Amino acid sequence: MKILITGTTGKVGKAFLPAFLEKPQFSSAEVVALCHNRRIEAGERVEVVTGSLADPQAVASAMDGVTHVLHMAAVKESPDLVIDVAIKGMFLLLEEARQSATLKQFILIGGDCSVGHIFKDYPAPITENSPRKAYSGCYALTKVIEEVMVEQYQIQYGLNGTVLRAPWIMEKDDFKHALSFGPDQFGGPIWSDLMSTGKAARLGHGGFVPLMRDSTGASLKRNFVHVDDLVAALLAALDNPHAKQELFNIAMDEPVDYASVAEYLLRTRGMEIVEIPTPFHSNWLDNTKARQALGWRPQVDFEGMIERAWSYERKPNDPRTIWYPG
Template identity: 50%
Template sequence: MKAIEKKILVTGATGKVGEAFINAFFGDPKQKGTIRALCHQRSLTPNNRLEVIHGSISDRPTVQKAMKDITHVVHLATTKEDSETIMDVAIKGLFWLLESCRNTSGFKRFILIGGDAALGHYFYPYKNPINEQQAHAAYPGCYALSKVLEETMLQQYYVQYNLDGTCLRAPWIMQGEDLKKHLTFGKQVFGVPVWHKMIKAQTALEYQKENIIPLMLDANGNPMKRNIVHMNDLVSAICISLDHIEARQQTFNISMDEPFNYGKAAYYLLKTRKIKSVKMKTKYHSTWLDNTKAKFLLGWRPEYGLEKIIDEAWGNVSL
């Protein structure tokens, strides 16, 4: 696809991925164009290449106004386990967006940021690495169902209207000290599991004081393998996908080359920082999100692996 002067609509722009993408786009001299951010309540730091529209994605006139003269959409707006709002945001909002895209002159590409929740995350056992041909399998709850429906809607717009779109399927997104905040028995924990709730309160307090981290075990009793992607790697995939000819009507797994292995992480932290771990049994299943397709077709490469994410979270080695 030939490079053009882009006018990108970003939904969910005030979320951490939205802000990271906007900053990367403006910081890259190769990226020409402007961004229009559709924000529900919060706003963004002013920039002469940024326009902000406030309103609800579920409101058709708001979406039509936001879509005027747009060439690309980066769709990030979502809601978690909120049954009162999730259909308005994930289904109704996406429908208004897709309808506007197909009726907007000069529109180029719709980029959906999906997630491995559409494949069941770690709730279901998979014998093989998960590629883009894997059937959808939402885990219990409305959020995972919404991710399945989003991907399905976009794919049907390929069929019905030959819309140009791309789905970037991302697992758990990490940056900065996120991993350190996850591997703690403290009450302020990032993500799930919430480790301190799985053991006695006094034991959790002792582990926290001794700086002991959890070593997550899967349903088979082996160190858990869990899919993660660093924020920078996801953002780079978005930027590549804006114009790449091979991204048209494709779905890509955007993840580390290997899943995050809690056993390897525990060993690395012990070796480099003398941080001890304790095994924590869970009912969840190890999985491997295969990123081969994105590397082959897009030329994308993740820069972050297990050790680099740990080093960023914990800082310089203290030994």
């Protein structure tokens, strides 16, 4: 096995690579990491190719002799980069894949922005057959296009593609910062869009936990997955015949209920609950198909995610660096 990984320096890539290298069934596998702005260190079984996904020669060089592709590289809300990196890069990878004499599987990490996560309403749990409804912005649009491109290469050329659609991915102390009202907040929503700037600033001093309400007034329910569970799903899908030409939702068994989170933090940390009305929608990303077909089970529930985030202690060589806002 020779696997090409894009996005190796990202949150999922940094967690996946050591887990992959340590798995006994992949002990003889080689890794090619296509890196651009950030690099990893090459190793005994890890080759680093420097270049942009938008460069045909760099992609062709990285794909030489590859048997598997794990495509995770992405751009967020960067209209100046989105066509070259997300669309052209995906096209170049797929073109090399379909013409390759060695390729066995192409895995894409997608996102629940392709189904609008909290911005679009669904009357029932979101399955792999639910319609794609991206929210506004170029990032969500690219996630839809990427899924469709893999799907069409499967139809047109018989590509053995697998798409793992993940919601908001948490690691380390991410969840703690996702709930913060302070300047250390990770991701969204922007609190000043939902309340006065003065109130947001007062809450930013700490000790408060948001209990967001959805458009119906019920507590908001949003989908998350811990990076360890996503890595486990990737390892389960790799070289798995049940993953051939399939799309899987990879999320917690249930969406995270902000009321349950608030009540847990009130009980365990004495944090004060702040109710916040929002225009958002509660959605449920149904992971039944992945659990049944891949034999995968998420291990981190919302309580586990809270405990991991609140107990995480950063070392001097582990600064909190946010490459993307969410």
